[in-house]
Amino acid sequence: MAALIEIAGLLRRAGRVLALTHIAPDGDAIGSLLGFGWILRRAWQSEPGRPARRLILACADPLPPQIQWLPGADDIVREPPAGPWDAVVALDASDALRLGTAFRPQDLATAPLVVIDHHITNLRFGALNHVDLTAAATAQIIVELADALGVAIGPEAAVCLLAGLVTDTLGFRTTNVTVEVMATAMRLMQAGASLSEIVERTLNHRPLSLLRLWSLALxxxxxxxxxxxxxxxxAMREQVNAPATGDGGLVGQLINAPEVVIAAVFAETTTGKVEVGLRAKAGYxxxxxxxxxxxxxxPQAAGCTIAGPLAAAEARVLPLLFQLTA
Ligand SMILES: [Mn+2]
Structure with missing residues (x-):
């Protein structure tokens, strides 16, 4: 695994950096991307006298409303401008496909691909891969990257990174929440992030259209x-005027039932494909x-996008899940 100090050195030397995160972005995807941006700009500012540098943050999909408010979110582009780049950084994505159309092989003509992630399924698809399976969120690794760069975390970065930690751990309730994770959260609060505001605006955000969609799905x-x-x-989404993608956390509700050890939600997309959200209790x-x-x-939270229609997707996935509980 590439050391963060090596990645920090590359980023300090770089003048043109493109950072990407995954499609169907969640709080950790965007929180890590924005936190990375705030931290790298601060690292660059600490070296005055260098020629102007360029940092682009990109995500191929639009941001859901519960993370649109994060500091700097308006600057994220869906389609990156043309290179050349000195480094391309992929955050919170386990493979290149997950980056969608923001990932273009020609952007790597002059730049190494740096992968920073915490998913067990990561394919190590970069030239430099820092994949830390013990990290509760990619945001936690970005805090370590700030230390490797030797920059203090400012209030904007703190909000973004704490949002990543809060959303990926469901409010510090998952099995991977260690004393270290809590210490990182404390550091981000000390740097100016409000935990209660982040919980309110991310995890607790449930518009009525979403509750109506759940009532149909249930x-x-x-x-x-x-x-x-x-x-x-x-058709359900149109009926209640709900957003075009995602389940708004429904699969996370299903897994809470004591009768359930594995939960799945199949969500039809506008292109006819099916997004499958999977959750498991510990031990599965x-x-x-x-x-x-x-x-x-x-292990406890995963997903994929497969061919539709809904009935075909269910027929393909459910037997694999039944094998796990047989
Ligand atoms: Mn994550």
Whole structure:
């Protein structure tokens, strides 16, 4: 694994950096991307007298409302301008496909690809890979990168990075929350981030259209062999005027039922594909199922996007889940 000090050296020397995060972005994807941006700009500022430098932050998909408010979010572009670059950095993504159209091989003509991630399914697709499976969020690794760069974390970076930690750990409730994670969170609070505001604006954000969508999706809820699943069609979204993608955390609700050890939500996209969100209780591992279907994630939370229609996607995925609980 590439050391953060090596990556920090490369970033300090670089004049033109493109940073990318994954499609269907969550709080850790955007929090890490923005936190990275704030920290790298500060590192560059500490070396005055150098020629103007260029940092572009990109995410191929639009940001959901619960993370649009993070400091600097308006500067994220969906399509990066043309290079050349001195470094391309991929954050919180386990493979290049997950970066969507923001990932263009020609951007690597002059630049090494630096991968910074914490997913067990990471394919180490960069020239430099820092994949820390013990990190609760990619945001936690960005805090370590700030230390490697020797820069103090400012209030904007702190908000973005704490949002990444809070959302990926569901408010510090997942099994990977260690004393170290809590210490990082304390550091970010000391640097100016409000924990209560972040929880309120990310995890607690549930518009009525989402609750109405859940009410429709829950009519499809089924349970077999301790596997619970539900589906969301585009027709349901239109009926309640809900956003075009995602389940807004429904799969995370299903896994909370004591009768359930694995949960899945199948969500039809506007292109007819199906996003599959998977959750597992401790002792079960859905990451390998997601990986085998072209996706990825963590043992307790993973996902993939596969061919539709909904019924075909369910017929393909459910037998793999039943194998885990047999
Ligand atoms: Mn993450």
């Amino acid at each position: 009519t499809t809820l089924q349970l077999e062999q301790r596997v619970a699943w539900a589906s969301i069609s585009q 591992d859905v990451s390998q199922v997601a990986l085998s279907l072209g996706g990825g994630g963590h």
